[in-house]
Amino acid sequence: MSIENITAAIINDAKLVEETSVKNAEKTMEEIIGKAKIEAEEIMKQTAERCTKDAESLKSRKVSAAELQARKMILGAKQEAIQKSFDLALEKLRSMPEDKYLNYLTEEIIKISVNEGIIVLNQADRDKIGEKLIKAVNQRLNTQRYKLSDKTINTSGGFLLRSGNIEINNTFETLLNSIKDDLTSEVANALFN
Known part of the structure; x- marks a missing residue:
């Protein structure tokens, strides 16, 4: 090759x-x-x-x-x-009209099982119906043991009752707050159902 x-x-x-x-x-x-x-x-x-x-x-x-x-x-x-x-x-x-309001407060104070006390109101109520309220309560209970306080409270209405060491708060705000929790569900049902 x-x-x-x-x-x-x-x-x-x-x-x-x-x-x-x-x-x-x-x-x-x-x-x-x-x-x-x-x-x-x-x-x-x-x-x-x-x-x-x-x-x-x-x-x-x-x-x-x-x-x-x-x-x-x-x-x-x-x-x-x-x-x-x-x-x-x-x-x-x-x-509330004055006469109904005065009657309401009188009845609420009488319901309380205290024999005497000092009633404290807001400034407007004290000036307008304070003396009338004390007179009405004392007449209804046939006593002179309830007095009007010189002091006032900051509330829209209602009263504080002081008797010794006891203080009963019956102001509108306190009354509404005390029933608010119970009524909230009822109010909600009425509004939204």
């Missing part, structure tokens, strides 16, 4: 190896690209699913927060309406 034949055989073999290597490289490249595409699609799918879940979760949290805020606002409005109802009741007590 001549050198030319050997050279030609080497070149031929090299070309075959090259073609095979190129074909193998192209095949491997296509496999790698195919796998990369599949992995990329899977990543995109997972990312899309995660984004959808995150979006749904965020939406759910936002809706829950909005619902909670709405419930708080409704509760606040209901509480305000209930408070206005009690404020209106207080206003009705304050605007």
